[in-house]
Amino acid sequence: MGTRATLVTYDARRARALARLDRILEALDAAERELSTWRPESVVSQLNRQPVGVPLALPRWTCDAIREVSRWHAETRGAFDPTVGRLVAAWGIAAGGRLPAPAELAEARRLTGLGTLHFDARTCEVARARDVEVDTGGFGKGAALDRAAAAASDGHPWLVDLGGQVMVSGTPPDARGWQVLVAHPEARDQPVLGLSISRGSLATSGGSERDVQVGGVRVGHILDPRTGRPASFRGSVTVWHSSGLVADILSTALFVMGPAEGLPWAEAHDIAVCYLTSEGHGPRTAVQVQASPAFARRFPDRRRLWPSVERIGYFPEGRGISR
Ligand code: AMP
Numbered sequence: 001m002g003t004r005a006t007l008v009t010y011d012a013r014r015a016r017a018l019a020r021l022d023r024i025l026e027a028l029d030a031a032e033r034e035l036s037t038w039r040p041e042s043v044v045s046q047l048n049r050q051p052v053g054v055p056l057a058l059p060r061w062t063c064d065a066i067r068e069v070s071r072w073h074a075e076t077r078g079a080f081d082p083t084v085g086r087l088v089a090a091w092g093i094a095a096g097g098r099l100p101a102p103a104e105l106a107e108a109r110r111l112t113g114l115g116t117l118h119f120d121a122r123t124c125e126v127a128r129a130r131d132v133e134v135d136t137g138g139f140g141k142g143a144a145l146d147r148a149a150a151a152a153s154d155g156h157p158w159l160v161d162l163g164g165q166v167m168v169s170g171t172p173p174d175a176r177g178w179q180v181l182v183a184h185p186e187a188r189d190q191p192v193l194g195l196s197i198s199r200g201s202l203a204t205s206g207g208s209e210r211d212v213q214v215g216g217v218r219v220g221h222i223l224d225p226r227t228g229r230p231a232s233f234r235g236s237v238t239v240w241h242s243s244g245l246v247a248d249i250l251s252t253a254l255f256v257m258g259p260a261e262g263l264p265w266a267e268a269h270d271i272a273v274c275y276l277t278s279e280g281h282g283p284r285t286a287v288q289v290q291a292s293p294a295f296a297r298r299f300p301d302r303r304r305l306w307p308s309v310e311r312i313g314y315f316p317e318g319r320g321i322s323r
């Protein structure tokens with residue numbers, strides 16, 4: 001999926017540890033074969049080439065992932081939409097960014113929307129009602145992590161890091177958890193938050209380094225399917241969830257919503273999310289940390305490693321508790 005995987009495990013028996021890593025790699029590879037659009041022969045790549053109106057039978061695992069994605073598409077009121085492929089192409093997200101002409105943008109919007117994918121959750125068949133393109137960039141890694149977790153689980157500690165999303169089980173020997181660092185939204189090498197986890201997954205969306213300016217418009221890699229335009233939030237969003245797939249979906253969806261819409265939503269859904277917003281431009285600036293109550297409860301020992309102001313819950317500009 002265009003990223004690098006880091007695997008860690010501990011075991012008193014070397015052969016058993018290596019066998020576990022092998023099972024994890026095999027699970028990641030199996031997930032790639034189904035979901036990766038970097039592989040022309042994957043299930044999703046086949047779906048994107050499938051003639052319009054002709055159903056394709058999905059393997060059970062992909063079917064389960066699409067079902068979960070559909071559920072969160074509805075729950076996030078369309079902020080998360082896996083059919084953004086045409087919009088991603090129109091804005092040239094993978095090719096340095098560009099501004100689409102109005103007619104092109106209108107056409108890309110017509111070919112976007114989960115409603116244009118007819119999915120029968122019972123038979124696991126899916127048909128494209130229009131020439132839409134499924135983009136797994138916002139949820140594929142999380143789904144792969146869940147698959148790896150199911151393959152790994154034998155009670156011994158492990159961690160898998162898929163370029164920005166981490167999933168763990170258990171704790172390293174003599175430690176209370178795995179330490180995960182969340183970076184400054186404008187400087188990947190500058191840690192701002194130190195979090196300790198012993199289960200579940202942490203996913204971060206955003207960080208400006210992949211964003212580009214085109215003709216005065218900032219083209220970020222996350223789009224708001226409701227407007228067809230790049231999401232306007234500048235900063236990063238980190239979500240913890242017991243499911244890697246849900247953490248991945250929601251970090252993207254909550255980025256689209258931005259803190260003003262996302263924090264009340266997260267509070268209503270009891271989701272652990274944290275927004276980092278730079279209080280100016282550039283890597284040296286202080287950071288505002290806005291966490292949902294579920295996030296604050298899950299990480300009581302969170303460490304702040306950079307000058308920052310923290311607020312729990314949503315408060316309009318300039319108000320609210322900070323510490
Ligand atoms: P992530 O880094 O997990 O937030 O995923 C970002 C990737 O998901 C982008 O590079 C696109 O491929 C895709 N994407 C962009 N916007 C959306 C969206 N609103 N819903 C679902 N996927 C998206």
Ligand code: MG
Pocket residue numbers: 137138139203205247248249250251252
């Ligand atoms: Mg995501």
